[in-house]
Amino acid sequence: MKLLVPVKRVVDYNVKVRVKADGSGVETAGVKMSMNPFDEIAVEEAVRLKEKGAATEIVAVSIGVQQCQETLRTALAMGADRAVLVLTEESPEPLAVAKLLRALVDREQPGMVIMGKQAIDDDMNATGQMLAGLLGWAQGTFASKVELSDGVATVTREVDGGLETVALTLPAIITADLRLNEPRYASLPNIMKARKKPLETIAPGDLGVDVTPRLTTLRVAEPPVRQSGVKVGSVAELVAKLRAEAKVI
Amino acid sequence: MSAVSEREAMEFDVVVVGAGPAGLAAAIRLKQLAPDATVCVVEKGSEVGAHILSGAVIETRALDELIPDWRKRGAPLNTPATEDRMLFLTETRSYRVPMLGTVMPHMSNHGNYIVSLGEVCRWLGGQAEALGVEIYPGFAAAELLDEDGRIAGVATGDMGVTREGERGPNFAPGMELRATYTLFGEGCRGSLAKQLMARFDLRQGVDPQTYGLGIKELWEIPASKHRPGLVQHSFGWPLDRATYGGSWLYHFGENLVSYGFVVGLDYANTWLSPFDEMQRLKTHPSVRQHLEGGKRLSYGARALSEGGLQSVPRLSFPGGALLGDSAGFLNVPKIKGTHTAMKSGMLAAEAVADALANGRPAEPRSYTRRVRQSWLWTELRDVRNVRPSFAKFGTLGGALYSGFDAMVLRGRAPWTMRHRHADNEVLDSAAGSPPIAYPRPDNKLTFDRLSSVYLSNTNHEENQPVHLRLRDPQRWRSVNWDLYRSPESRYCPAAVYEAVDTEAGDANGPRLQINAQNCVHCKTCDIKDPTQNIDWATPEGGGGPNYPGGM
Numbered sequence A: 001m002k003l004l005v006p007v008k009r010v011v012d013y014n015v016k017v018r019v020k021a022d023g024s025g026v027e028t029a030g031v032k033m034s035m036n037p038f039d040e041i042a043v044e045e046a047v048r049l050k051e052k053g054a055a056t057e058i059v060a061v062s063i064g065v066q067q068c069q070e071t072l073r074t075a076l077a078m079g080a081d082r083a084v085l086v087l088t089e090e091s092p093e094p095l096a097v098a099k100l101l102r103a104l105v106d107r108e109q110p111g112m113v114i115m116g117k118q119a120i121d122d123d124m125n126a127t128g129q130m131l132a133g134l135l136g137w138a139q140g141t142f143a144s145k146v147e148l149s150d151g152v153a154t155v156t157r158e159v160d161g162g163l164e165t166v167a168l169t170l171p172a173i174i175t176a177d178l179r180l181n182e183p184r185y186a187s188l189p190n191i192m193k194a195r196k197k198p199l200e201t202i203a204p205g206d207l208g209v210d211v212t213p214r215l216t217t218l219r220v221a222e223p224p225v226r227q228s229g230v231k232v233g234s235v236a237e238l239v240a241k242l243r244a245e246a247k248v249i
Numbered sequence B: 001m002s003a004v005s006e007r008e009a010m011e012f013d014v015v016v017v018g019a020g021p022a023g024l025a026a027a028i029r030l031k032q033l034a035p036d037a038t039v040c041v042v043e044k045g046s047e048v049g050a051h052i053l054s055g056a057v058i059e060t061r062a063l064d065e066l067i068p069d070w071r072k073r074g075a076p077l078n079t080p081a082t083e084d085r086m087l088f089l090t091e092t093r094s095y096r097v098p099m100l101g102t103v104m105p106h107m108s109n110h111g112n113y114i115v116s117l118g119e120v121c122r123w124l125g126g127q128a129e130a131l132g133v134e135i136y137p138g139f140a141a142a143e144l145l146d147e148d149g150r151i152a153g154v155a156t157g158d159m160g161v162t163r164e165g166e167r168g169p170n171f172a173p174g175m176e177l178r179a180t181y182t183l184f185g186e187g188c189r190g191s192l193a194k195q196l197m198a199r200f201d202l203r204q205g206v207d208p209q210t211y212g213l214g215i216k217e218l219w220e221i222p223a224s225k226h227r228p229g230l231v232q233h234s235f236g237w238p239l240d241r242a243t244y245g246g247s248w249l250y251h252f253g254e255n256l257v258s259y260g261f262v263v264g265l266d267y268a269n270t271w272l273s274p275f276d277e278m279q280r281l282k283t284h285p286s287v288r289q290h291l292e293g294g295k296r297l298s299y300g301a302r303a304l305s306e307g308g309l310q311s312v313p314r315l316s317f318p319g320g321a322l323l324g325d326s327a328g329f330l331n332v333p334k335i336k337g338t339h340t341a342m343k344s345g346m347l348a349a350e351a352v353a354d355a356l357a358n359g360r361p362a363e364p365r366s367y368t369r370r371v372r373q374s375w376l377w378t379e380l381r382d383v384r385n386v387r388p389s390f391a392k393f394g395t396l397g398g399a400l401y402s403g404f405d406a407m408v409l410r411g412r413a414p415w416t417m418r419h420r421h422a423d424n425e426v427l428d429s430a431a432g433s434p435p436i437a438y439p440r441p442d443n444k445l446t447f448d449r450l451s452s453v454y455l456s457n458t459n460h461e462e463n464q465p466v467h468l469r470l471r472d473p474q475r476w477r478s479v480n481w482d483l484y485r486s487p488e489s490r491y492c493p494a495a496v497y498e499a500v501d502t503e504a505g506d507a508n509g510p511r512l513q514i515n516a517q518n519c520v521h522c523k524t525c526d527i528k529d530p531t532q533n534i535d536w537a538t539p540e541g542g543g544g545p546n547y548p549g550g551m
């Protein structure tokens, strides 16, 4: 079985993001970027399935600017076999991404798509679900455990207040949650070897998808600075403050 | 713990350690001269530039030689220095040094550019890769491959080792990068360069290296106040006259200001806190007026070599050479080491290209000769007495001597002043040092250490061996605490060291807590610890600060 793993290039989780002075977005110039952590987990899961013999080939896909090649090289170093970059000027919206992925699924015919549950930059949490909808495939979102047998994926999902186990008939979409696994390092020998693995670049037009944005960003602002706390002397004072100042009771 | 047997190896003609200006200039020059040579660069930062911390006003002399059409290729040198100011500060006033270009010609910045050196390195990295250099960021050279009397390359550190030194579930062994020649451009106080100096006795017959610690903040200020091209330096307050140091403040880019403070690590007062000095200096009107109303974007720190020519060690050894700040090629009165680092890298590359083509002798010996015949040597020779004169005569005496040296002697004094002591030898005891009271931060202009370190974006995988090691753990109590009252908790700009349980009643007695994940790799503890008991080793690759563009 072939696996398709989409990976997104995002601002590194160590970086404290800063809103651009004109409020048009988040500053990314000169900022360290890396693979979305949930996508790393998805790559790891795919590699483990291949190591177990449950999958035969892993294709990593990234959609975005030229530098997404670096993100794809990381996926290749972790164990993906080949990579496809859909080159766009900026990172498209979830629906456009889902449409591009559907076109790639048509082309590659994978048995499963494993992807991160969301990207840490915009926290949309939509692409996996949209892709499942467009393809009419089963979906196992927020996966913390995946088991495969006889064309069925048994997925343990992290839901509010507990775990839910679902059985999906393949082909299916799985989106990875934090506890699914702990991704391996891209080791130096593997990074060197990844340089020689195939990486193909295509345009959205090749897949017949229009990626023109449909949403307009009005303004991006930083969250308000947290006010420092105060110590209250008594319960009565606390109640008074909650009523008069915080206006919550 | 080390996985010698299962380690993979790769052969190159040349391996370069460190993707700073020195290492990248060396790699580029090498590929220009020997396009077929295989060249690999390893960098401990998570990407090229992530660990680069500098002022920086740079001279283009070396860059002009290396990549003459750098303007056309879009090098990020966008703000020419247009106005120079040197201020002498008292607590409330500032006096401008007149006729700066004559009295202190090395402080004139005509023709120079104000840059983010990290951005320049990212650009240089791209130029190197376009020539076929392989650059691997996120991997620290942790170990020398010392074989048959020569250096045969380096090994990267193991990944996924737990705090206790065991192999974790994601253990990945390091890799051997083997080479005919290995060039060390680790910058100031390189951890492998330190081992090399001991291994080949490279410091024999030269003065001890002396250092400064630079602490920097990047600010974004209102456009109405921004004067791109303005270069301001200060000396005097808040340091006493026996302590060497001063501030810089550069307006550049889009409403950015680089502000920072350097203090000579030969300071004597154990109560001195470089971090707090840099914070309180911002309250001086001469600095406050620039930053007020602005926003602090980033923070970091890095040591610099201040010994000058007297402290430059032997440059080559069997299997390789030292470049840039690892060798100490910084022009101290100018506080500029970028052009000299690049030039030294280029000269080493020329020596290595020559050696590769001519029988591959063990040691690329012609490097030293090339350095001595270049402008790099003349430039450092002419300023060799400036820094030692401050140690000898204090701030004002040093400034006077330097003016005399520059105007009358033109750097050709028939004498050379020596550095007599290493920086760790000159700290006074707690009892013998006058206490210093630092003001509390206001969180607008001045800040505490932790909120500062946060802006360096530093991070280290938590479950790994502590990369700051005490050679003799017992000695901290008897020396660092009893005699000096934990100077490391004051000089470390990243709040890594904390003396805890210091109250009289605490049963465990005072002890040292090491918050290693905060470290910004400035190397000060490795330099200043009174008995050299602290050893800085490379942590897991990719760890350390992530300085953003603009830094």
Ligand SMILES: Cc1cc2nc3c(=O)[nH]c(=O)nc-3n(C[C@H](O)[C@H](O)[C@H](O)COP(=O)(O)OP(=O)(O)OC[C@H]3O[C@@H](n4cnc5c(N)ncnc54)[C@H](O)[C@@H]3O)c2cc1C
Residues within 6 Å of the ligand: B017, B018, B019, B020, B021, B022, B023, B042, B043, B044, B045, B049, B051, B052, B053, B054, B055, B056, B057, B058, B059, B117, B139, B140, B141, B142, B185, B186, B187, B188, B190, B191, B192, B213, B214, B215, B216, B260, B262, B302, B303, B304, B323, B324, B325, B326, B330, B335, B336, B337, B338, B339, B341, B538
């Ligand atoms: C506060 C301050 C202000 C300065 N201001 C100026 C200025 O205005 N103008 C100017 O020209 N110069 C200035 N300098 C000096 C200048 O920054 C240095 O001289 C120059 O950066 C030295 O270049 P380098 O390549 O030798 O070392 P560095 O720039 O220090 O680069 C060394 C690189 O090697 C990496 N490295 C180190 N050890 C290892 C290892 N074991 N494995 C893998 N990678 C490793 C580091 O992460 C780093 O990226 C300043 C320096 C400081 C600290």
Ligand code: SF4
Residues within 6 Å of the ligand: B468, B491, B492, B493, B494, B495, B496, B497, B518, B519, B520, B521, B522, B523, B524, B525, B526, B536
């Ligand atoms: S621990 Fe040492 S190297 Fe790290 S930030 Fe502190 S003084 Fe600098």
